[in-house]
Amino acid sequence: MKAQAFSLDVVVSILILGLLIISISYLTNQIIQDSYEQRRRENNVNQALLALRILLEDEEIGIVDQRNLINSTKLKDFLNNCDNETFMSRFGITRNFYFRISDEFYSPLYECGYSVPQKGEGLVHFTRIGLLRNGSKEKIVRVSLVIWA
């Protein structure tokens, strides 16, 4: 009788232990995946913010004459080299990206890069504002950058 009780205890214990191990491993896996996705997203956020900063604040590498004042010649040079990975790495962009300058109504004026997927991994989208100078004319524009893995 005692031996029977002991064996049932062992079976139940093993069963419960098994369930615990499965649920813990599942949850641990979830946490690791979440943190991986979070890290990827954070990297993309950093990359997008840095690239926009260089583009709109750096007078030597960026597309501006002075902070936020976009030079149309520099902009054209940037757009012409958009598909050149080495050129894009100057702005810290090493992943898939889509760049757009749009007017106040969000109608695109200039764009380059890849088409934005429905569900890009770690997809982030940031917009800053600038003043586009073309000859004597100036226009307030929105400079957007989308980055995904």
Add this chain to the structure above:
Amino acid sequence: MGMRGFILFVDAIFAALLVLTLFSVLLSFRFPESPQENYYYTALSKDFLEILVQSGTAEELINLSENGMKDYASILFKEFSMKALLPDLQCKLLIEVYRWNGTNFTLKNNFVFYYPGNEPVSTNVYTAKKIMLRKNSSNVEEFVVLTSNLWLSSLNVTIISINTFLDGDMKYPSINFRKNDTVFYRVRAMDAFGNPIKANVSVVILDPNGGDSGKGVQNVLVDGTYQNSFDFEENDAIGAWKIVVYDSSGRLMSVKQINLGE
């Protein structure tokens, strides 16, 4: 035996529940506001001031206000903010004009402008300052301290995107349509970090003359994504049509231009 096994079983269930609860608490943990968010909105606040000065709008605001035309200045500021600010942002601008009285600088004037016209509803206010030099109407040099306070509106919507398609499954994107075609469109609402969010919006379809065609919808909830369609008819005007999205307070959120041909 039965009793002992049962007690062991119940103990184990409690242990499992405890572990699951601990993990679910860990999983639901959310980090506080990230430094990236702070950096991004502060940079936008600085952008706003830079453009305000470079476009000459700051100078105009001071001139109008000093000449007793504060109402015109407020309108000018709102027009500028509509163009320059992202849709989810609101702003308060403080302009302080200082003059030299022979021994030190004293505050001569200060003006406050709001867009769209309220005090901050958010606790997170992103501040930037800029100093500019100017000459007043008597050709005397003054310096001006501009302070912009930006905060997120209650909607917290950064991006409203509109896509148009030829088919109901939304596999074939297009901006070119013909008469009698159905335009399938999708509106997406995301925050600055790409997370889908909820927003109440109205969709207005403008004809090439800028008139409301009546093909849009009022007050719909975008729960991350909203999909709908409308038809072009035989007597619709050919040209550039616009799909315009407004938020519940009537502010312009996004515009998509599509073309109607023969």
